[in-house]
Structure formats: structure tokens, C-alpha cells
Amino acid sequence: MADSASESDTDGAGSSSATPMSSSASNSGKPSIVISQFRLEELTNRLASLQQENKVLKIELETFKLKCKALQEENRDLRKASVTIQARAEQEEEFISNTLFKKIQALQKEKETLAVNYEKEEEFLTNELSRKLMQLQHEKAELEQHLEQEQEFQVNKLMKKIKKMENETISKQLTLEQLRREKIDLENTLEQEQEALVNRLWKRMDKLEAEKRILQEKLDQPVSAPPSPRDVSMEIDSPENMMRHIRFLKNEVERLKKSLRTTELQHTEKRAQYIEEERHMREENIRLQRKLQREMERREITTEPKYLLNDKIDFLPLSSCLSRSVTGLSYGSHTVGFTPPATLSRAAISHYNTPALHVHGSSSHAVARPSPRRSTSPDKFKRPTPPPSPNTHSGAQQAQPPLPPPAQPMVQSMSSPAAISSF
Numbered sequence: 001m002a003d004s005a006s007e008s009d010t011d012g013a014g015s016s017s018a019t020p021m022s023s024s025a026s027n028s029g030k031p032s033i034v035i036s037q038f039r040l041e042e043l044t045n046r047l048a049s050l051q052q053e054n055k056v057l058k059i060e061l062e063t064f065k066l067k068c069k070a071l072q073e074e075n076r077d078l079r080k081a082s083v084t085i086q087a088r089a090e091q092e093e094e095f096i097s098n099t100l101f102k103k104i105q106a107l108q109k110e111k112e113t114l115a116v117n118y119e120k121e122e123e124f125l126t127n128e129l130s131r132k133l134m135q136l137q138h139e140k141a142e143l144e145q146h147l148e149q150e151q152e153f154q155v156n157k158l159m160k161k162i163k164k165m166e167n168e169t170i171s172k173q174l175t176l177e178q179l180r181r182e183k184i185d186l187e188n189t190l191e192q193e194q195e196a197l198v199n200r201l202w203k204r205m206d207k208l209e210a211e212k213r214i215l216q217e218k219l220d221q222p223v224s225a226p227p228s229p230r231d232v233s234m235e236i237d238s239p240e241n242m243m244r245h246i247r248f249l250k251n252e253v254e255r256l257k258k259s260l261r262t263t264e265l266q267h268t269e270k271r272a273q274y275i276e277e278e279r280h281m282r283e284e285n286i287r288l289q290r291k292l293q294r295e296m297e298r299r300e301i302t303t304e305p306k307y308l309l310n311d312k313i314d315f316l317p318l319s320s321c322l323s324r325s326v327t328g329l330s331y332g333s334h335t336v337g338f339t340p341p342a343t344l345s346r347a348a349i350s351h352y353n354t355p356a357l358h359v360h361g362s363s364s365h366a367v368a369r370p371s372p373r374r375s376t377s378p379d380k381f382k383r384p385t386p387p388p389s390p391n392t393h394s395g396a397q398q399a400q401p402p403l404p405p406p407a408q409p410m411v412q413s414m415s416s417p418a419a420i421s422s423f
Contacts, residue, residue, distance in 0.1 A: 144302070151299045158292050165281050165288075176274050183267055190256055197249060204245075 147302060148299075151295055154295055155292065158288050158295075162285065162288055165285060169278065169281050172274055172277060176271070179267060179270055183263065186260075186263055190260060193256065197252070201249070208242075
């Protein structure tokens with residue numbers, strides 16, 4: 001724009017200088033060059049147009065100058081604004097960077113603090129867990145030791161109880177055998193007393209018959225058939241003594257019957273009591289064996305494997321011994337009733353020949369059962385033959401033997417197996 005303005009100025013100056021030159025030339029050249037009027041007007045018009053264009057260009061120049069100044073002002077304002085914005089941006093950036101730096105420093109400090117706290121907490125937790133682990137291991141060792149002691153105590157206690165019950169069983173079996181022997185002795189004593197009574201009665205009857213024959217011989221009477229004991233008792237001189245003696249014998253037989261009944265009842269009660277105690281002992285023994293087995297199984301589960309083998313080796317012989325001792329308890333007297341002496345003497349041989357009690361598999365506790373004395377049967381109680389009388393004849397020898405006395409069947413019924421078994 002400045003170049004165009006300078007060009008317009010030069011053009012204007014040239015035109016103005018040209019006009020005087022032309023005028024001077026015209027003035028000087030009048031004589032030589034004649035300028036036409038038309039050319040002059042054309043030049044004038046051209047000059048006017050050029051002047052007009054110059055004015056327009058000047059106006060445009062001024063306009064462009066104003067625009068340039070405005071643009072320069074605007075550029076200056078923009079530069080100032082850009083500088084201000086840049087300064088503000090730098091300030092904001094610096095502020096943001098400072099803020100972020102402070103935050104980063106705070107975060108770093110917090111991170112360091114957290115790291116230190118984490119290390120301290122981790123160390124504290126490690127120490128605490130180590131202490132608790134040591135305490136738990138110590139408590140576990142104590143509990144295992146206490147459990148082992150408790151199990152050993154329980155096993156020893158159960159073993160003592162089992163041994164005690166075995167000893168009680170053996171003692172009660174010995175008592176039972178002693179009662180059986182006493183029963184057999186009582187039966188033998190009763191048989192001996194009955195036999196002595198029968199023999200005494202027969203001797204007395206023979207003596208009375210001999211006295212009767214002597215009296216008949218004195219009276220010169222023929223010897224008749226042997227009278228019955230009732231007739232003899234009526235015909236003797238002292239019937240009161242004979243009746244008293246018979247009553248005494250009857251009372252003695254009744255007393256012996258009552259004693260036999262009482263002894264049999266006591267024996268039955270004791271036998272039932274012993275059977276019940278034996279059943280209770282067997283149940284208790286089985287219960288203790290099961291409890292011992294459970295204790296050993298729990299001990300096998302809780303203790304270490306190296307103790308398992310030793311406990312198993314120690315327990316297996318004990319359990320087998322206990323099972324043999326329990327299953328080996330055979331009592332042959334549970335089904336044996338109160339048998340008469342004659343049948344008892346025959347059955348006792350086979351019964352007493354059975355093996356003794358197998359407790360712990362040893363023969364030290366075997367009870368030697370004495371075989372009862374074989375009782376004499378009533379068939380052996382034969383009436384002794386009376387002494388021959390001097391007045392007896394051949395016809396009298398073929399006479400029937402005298403009838404047995406009335407007391408003999410009662411006494412023989414006491415000694416018979418059916419009478420004793422009925423009690």
C-alpha cells in the first residue's frame with residue numbers, strides 16, 4: 001500500500017511537472033509544435049482522471065493506513081493478550097505443577113509411612129503368629145502327653161477292673177463248687193443217717209422177733225408165721241417205748257426232710273444269685289472290653305504312627321486273652337438240677353470229667369471237683385435173716401417171710417431217688 005501511494009505521488013508529481021513542461025513547451029514551441037485542442041482535452045481529461053485516481057488512491061492509502069494501524073493495534077493487543085495468556089498459562093502451569101508436586105511429595109511421604117507401617121505390622125503379625133504357633137505346639141504337646149497319660153490311666157484302670165472281676169468270678173465259682181461239695185456231703189450224710197436208721201430198725205425188729213419166739217417157746221406154743229411189725233408192736237411188753245421210738249424216728253425223718261428242703265432252697269437261691277452275678281459280670285466284662293477297644297482305637301487315631309504299632313502289639317495279646325477268658329467260662333451247673341444221690345453218682349462221673357474252667361488259659365485256677373460217694377441203692381437194704389429157732393421144722397422153713405414193718409417203706413421212700421428228686 002505504501003508503494004502504491006508513493007507511486008501515485010510520483011505520478012502526480014510527474015504529471016504536474018509535465019504540465020508546466022508541456023505548457024512551457026507549448027509556449028516555446030508555438031512556433032514549432034501545434035497541439036490540437038482535442039489532444040489537449042484528452043490530456044486534460046486524462047489528467048483529471050489521473051488526479052481523481054490519485055485522490056482515490058490517496059483515500060485508499062489512508063484507508064489502508066488506518067487499517068494497518070488498526071491491524072497493528074490489534075496485533076499489539078493480540079501480542080499483549082498472548083503474552084498475558086502465556087504468562088497466566090505459565091502461572092497456572094506452575095501452580096498446577098507445584099500443587100501436583102506437593103501432592104506427589106505427600107503421596108510419597110504417605111507411601112513411605114504406609115511402607116514403614118506395613119513392615120511394622122507385618123513384623124508384629126509375624127512375631128505374634130510365631131508366638132501363637134509356638135504356644136499351640138506347646139499346648140498340643142501337653143495335650144498329647146495328658147491324653148496319653150489319661151488313656152494309660154484308663155487302660156490300667158480297666159485292666160485292674162477286669163482282673164478284679166476275673167478274680168471275683170473265680171472266687172464265686174470256687175464258692176459255687178464248695179456249695180456243690182457241701183450239698184453232696186449233706187446228701188451222703190443224709191443217706192448214711194437213713195441207712196443207719198433203717199439198719200437200727202431192722203435190728204430192733206429182729207430182736208423183737210427173737211424175743212417173741214423165746215416167749216412162745218416158754219409158753220410151749222407153736223411157732224407161727226412171722227407176725228407183722230404192727231402185731232409185734234402190740235404184743236411186746238413195752239409198746240409205749242416202741243411207739244415213742246417210732247415217733248422219734250418219724251420226727252427225725254421230718255426234721256431231715258425240712259433240713260433237706262431248706263438246704264435245697266438255699267442252694268437254689270445261691271445258684272440263681274451266682275448265675276445272675278455271673279451274667280452281670282459277663283455283660284460288664286463285654287462292656288469294658290468294648291470301652292477298652294474304643295479307647296485303643298481313639299488312641300490309635302490321635303497318637304503318632306510310631307506309637308500305633310507298639311500299642312497294637314501290646315493290645316492284641318491282651319484282647320485275645322480277654323476274649324478267651326470270657327468265652328472259656330463254661331458253667332456246667334446251670335442246667336444241673338437237684339438230682340438224687342443214685343443218679344447224681346452216675347452223672348457226676350461224666351460231668352466232673354469235663355475240663356475245668358479256662359481262665360487265662362492256665363490250669364492254676366482249675367477246681368478239682370470231688371466225685372460224690374456212690375450211694376447205696378435201697379435195693380441193698382435187705383432184711384437180715386433171723387436166727388433159726390430150735391423149734392422150727394421143715395414146714396416152718398417154707399413159710400413166707402414176715403412183712404416189713406410200717407416204718408420201713410417211709411424210710412426207704414426217703415432214701416429212694418424218686419423221693420429225693422420230688423423235694
